[in-house]
Amino acid sequence: MAGYAARTRPSEGVLLDLYARAMALQDESGHRAVLVTTDLLGLPRPVSENIARSVERKYGLKRSQLFLNSSHTHSGPVVGRTLAIAYEGPAGMNVQQWSDVDVYTNRLEDLIVQVIGEALDNLQTATLNFGHGEVGFAMNRRVKTATGYVGGFNRDGPVDHDVPVLLVRSESGNILGIIFGYACHNTTIGPTFYKFNGDYAGYAQMWLENRYRGAIAMFVQGCGADSNPYPRGTVALAQQHGDELARAVEKAIGGQLHPLDGRLRTVFRTFPVQFAGPPTRADYENQLKSDDVYVRKHAEAMLKIIDQKGHVPSTYPYSLEVWQLGKGLTLIALAGECVIDYDLRLKRELGPQSLWVAGYSNDVFAYIPSLRILKEGGYEGGGAMIYYGQPGPFASTIEETIIRQVHEAIAKLRR
Secondary structure, three states: OOOOOOOOOOOOOEOOOOOEEEEEEEOOOOOEEEEEEEOOOOOOHHHHHHHHHHHHHHHOOOHHHEEEEEOOEOOOOOOOOOOHHHHOOOOOOOHHHHHHHHHHHHHHHHHHHHHHHHHHHOOOOEEEEEEEEEOOOEEEEEEEEOOEEEEEEEOOOOOOOEEEEEEEEEOOOOEEEEEEEEOOOEOOOOOOOOOEOOHHHHHHHHHHHHHOOOOEEEEEEOOOOOEEEOOOOOHHHHHHHHHHHHHHHHHHHOOOOEEEOOOEEEEEEEEEEEEOOOOOHHHHHHHOOOOOHHHHHHHHHHHHHHHHHOOOOOEEEEEEEEEEEOOOEEEEEEOOEEOHHHHHHHHHHHOOOOEEEEOOEOOOOOEEOOHHHHHHOOHHHHHOHHHHOOOOOEOOOHHHHHHHHHHHHHHHHHO
């Protein structure tokens, strides 16, 4: 199971089914795009690229016409090699288990391509309406101590309680789709739980699909890297938070959603983000003596890269996608585990009413700290890079590089 290094054995069954859901859009000019949401920890870049290549070959969609988002549930299956170091601790995965992961990952790619095709085959005339709700269970999880920032509950830390809602209705007025989001880790359920479950997002989707029969509910994860549900720790609390989120969506549906019309425009770009000056071979060799098994595993992985390539990477190819739905909605898809500062800054700079900022999109490969969090350090500021198998923390340019690219992408769409 993905998400927690503390787990010591495989899953023991399914408590709540996990889904990949797809919504296909086509405007009057014939431009198409597909949003896919998954009840998974995240899709690594190789998996997303395999899906994108198949979709282009089978359905003619370019990369900018495919948006892949993951709920980041910590009670889902391991996919690909994301966080592989985290799963190779004291009770590490064995060869057969990794083989099972490979088989599942290949099957998952095929199933996602299949559901995209089904969505494209099911196009019908529809109207879109967009608006916002609000729910308050997300709480900042970075707590300052004398020795640095640690995980916990910080009532004064930044969060975003916004619940963006996109409603899809048929010509006759029936609700076909409910797409909604929130910026908060799906970690209500802890590491001692061993059954597959979509956490609060999974329960919210189930609640909405039971409430609006015939509709598909799709959860889009926001920039929730430094937020956790509060309180947390049990399945009952996950269901409670899911019900709260679903009721916030229901309230938004009954409130002031504004219609979307006009053209559908999409752009996808990849650009390098810099790592800070990487450790040397001597640094990694010294880390082999650490008492922390994960530090040792990370050092072994980095030394293997140095042996093969002569050096560890100095940059990472970051993915950014932007969809413009008429003049009423700009949907920004950021890769990685983005902290809430990205969401709040973009809303300040672009205006919150017609903006939707998603994280965990297209490639989940590391935490993406703001400059503030990078300077503060802690797990989100650089500590988690060990588990993700990255050379080290990002350079201080990370935030400005991403924000600039977002503005350039939006300007390109508007031109």
